[in-house]
Amino acid sequence: MRHLISINDLDKEDIIYILKKAEEFEDVARGERNFKILEGKILGNLFFEPSTRTRMSFEVAMKRLGGEVLNMTAQEASSIAKGETLADTVRVVSGYCDAIVIRHPLEGAARFAAENSSVPIINAGDGAGQHPTQTLLDLYTIKKECGKLDGITVALVGDLRYSRTIHSLIKALALFETKIYLVSPDALALPEEMLEEIGGDVSRARLSEIIEEVDVLYVTRIQKERFPDEEEYKKVAGSYRITLETIKNAKDSMIIMHPLPRVDEVDPAVDKTKHAKYFQQAFYGVPVRMAILSEVML
Amino acid sequence: MKELVVNKIREGTVIDHINAGKALLVLKILGIDVGTELTVSMAMNVPSSKMGKKDILKVEGMYISEEELSKIALISPNATINLIKDYEIERKFKVKPPEVVDDVLKCPNPMCVSNVEREPVRPRFYVKIEENEVSARCHYCGGKIKDLANHII
Numbered sequence: 001m002r003h004l005i006s007i008n009d010l011d012k013e014d015i016i017y018i019l020k021k022a023e024e025f026e027d028v029a030r031g032e033r034n035f036k037i038l039e040g041k042i043l044g045n046l047f048f049e050p051s052t053r054t055r056m057s058f059e060v061a062m063k064r065l066g067g068e069v070l071n072m073t074a075q076e077a078s079s080i081a082k083g084e085t086l087a088d089t090v091r092v093v094s095g096y097c098d099a100i101v102i103r104h105p106l107e108g109a110a111r112f113a114a115e116n117s118s119v120p121i122i123n124a125g126d127g128a129g130q131h132p133t134q135t136l137l138d139l140y141t142i143k144k145e146c147g148k149l150d151g152i153t154v155a156l157v158g159d160l161r162y163s164r165t166i167h168s169l170i171k172a173l174a175l176f177e178t179k180i181y182l183v184s185p186d187a188l189a190l191p192e193e194m195l196e197e198i199g200g201d202v203s204r205a206r207l208s209e210i211i212e213e214v215d216v217l218y219v220t221r222i223q224k225e226r227f228p229d230e231e232e233y234k235k236v237a238g239s240y241r242i243t244l245e246t247i248k249n250a251k252d253s254m255i256i257m258h259p260l261p262r263v264d265e266v267d268p269a270v271d272k273t274k275h276a277k278y279f280q281q282a283f284y285g286v287p288v289r290m291a292i293l294s295e296v297m298l
Numbered sequence: 299m300k301e302l303v304v305n306k307i308r309e310g311t312v313i314d315h316i317n318a319g320k321a322l323l324v325l326k327i328l329g330i331d332v333g334t335e336l337t338v339s340m341a342m343n344v345p346s347s348k349m350g351k352k353d354i355l356k357v358e359g360m361y362i363s364e365e366e367l368s369k370i371a372l373i374s375p376n377a378t379i380n381l382i383k384d385y386e387i388e389r390k391f392k393v394k395p396p397e398v399v400d401d402v403l404k405c406p407n408p409m410c411v412s413n414v415e416r417e418p419v420r421p422r423f424y425v426k427i428e429e430n431e432v433s434a435r436c437h438y439c440g441g442k443i444k445d446l447a448n449h450i451i
């Protein structure tokens with residue numbers, strides 16, 4: 001049985017395989033082709049934390065492939081979970097479905113769930129830990145929009161310290177021949193330990209100095225909670241905001257990505273440019289999740 | 299300088315080449331505290347040609363279990379165990395840190411699922427040795443610890 005718990009469990013070949021498979025599902029994801037290969041299968045969505053996008057895109061992926069979905073929302077989870085351990089919940093729910101998608105506030109919850117499940121587990125975020133389907137859809141977006149993964153230059157912008165999206169993505173990017181620039185305030189720099197671990201061509205930079213070189217500008221949100229006071233937050237967040245001005249020297253082919261939801265780190269004026277790919281990126285979550293669902297369930 | 303810092307023991311165990319300063323922790327692992335009846339001698343920060351400085355522990359009338367050995371290896375990967383019989387070294391071997399330890403280290407991450415008491419979960423760590431440094435990675439949250447001594451259960 002195959003689970004998808006952490007991007008670190010996948011090697012370069014596994015990743016390339018999933019991305020290739022996702023490509024075959026794109027027209028199905030758009031509703032342009034009928035391909036009900038998961039007919040008769042049931043997916044259990046086990047969300048112990050609120051999520052709209054991730055849960056919906058799994059649901060869409062499953063339904064477009066002819067399967068059905070059982071949903072357990074965060075509110076239900078809290079009442080079910082009263083007195084019941086995660087281990088027991090998973091043991092019960094794995095008897096009701098053919099695979100489980102889990103989101104949970106505790107790190108390692110998905111791996112622990114897998115150890116207690118009779119069906120494949122897909123991690124849809126375990127606290128500050130892993131969110132591998134996000135990483136796969138990020139890689140898919142880059143591959144589709146830039147045409148390749150090897151040989152590209154990526155600037156990661158914003159909160160590089162706490163963002164799990166960034167931590168997973170940077171490790172995956174390091175598997176390919178990528179050049180990575182880290183653009184963040186000092187207080188939100190990538191943890192030193194991660195820097196040692198990934199090796200490769202990674203360096204800190206100011207966006208204005210490297211923008212001409214960049215193929216992918218990956219922007220994340222800088223959260224207010226990370227700062228001691230409102231003033232400081234506004235100052236810092238403001239200086240990492242992407243506007244028409246910040247990207248005026250960018251290559252024509254440069255793309256801007258964002259895991260969404262965005263607050264104001266990308267100026268809506270940027271949406272109309274050909275660089276903006278964040279909504280496309282959200283759509284790509286569907287074929288990628290189709291590839292993963294069919295992989296674990298068939 | 300003569301190696302023998304303290305008197306010879308007749309039966310028991312000599313743990314040599316303990317990382318300097320870690321002898322007290324080894325005592326803790328062995329469950330030896332102020333209430334012990336055993337004859338124990340300890341030398342800390344003695345000069346060592348191999349390690350610069352080292353600690354040595356000698357415990358009369360006690361042999362060490364497998365579990366204790368693996369814990370000692372985590373904090374002193376170069377330790378040598380000398381089993382003494384009739385004042386002579388009967389057997390000498392080096393400790394070997396296990397690659398995986400269950401129920402030995404506690405994850406310092408408060409948000410790690412392995413710290414939820416109600417769940418049927420055993421803390422598991424993967425051990426790695428680089429030069430003389432031992433580090434361990436949590437099976438669940440992926441967190442890495444370097445100061446293993448502070449996390450032994």
Ligand SMILES: Nc1ncnc2c1ncn2[C@@H]1O[C@H](COP(=O)(O)OP(=O)(O)OP(=O)(O)O)[C@@H](O)[C@H]1O
Nearest residue numbers: 301302305306307312314356378380382385386387
């Ligand atoms: N009967 C004994 N009582 C107490 N300590 C002893 C006894 N016999 C040996 N030792 C101690 O055991 C340790 C190992 O003794 P050994 O004679 O093998 O030294 P060595 O040749 O330096 O060994 P190594 O290569 O392990 O350092 C030394 O610290 C020594 O003082």
Ligand SMILES: [Mg+2]
Nearest residue numbers: 301314346347
């Ligand atoms: Mg010696």
Ligand SMILES: [Zn+2]
Nearest residue numbers: 405410436439
């Ligand atoms: Zn942990």
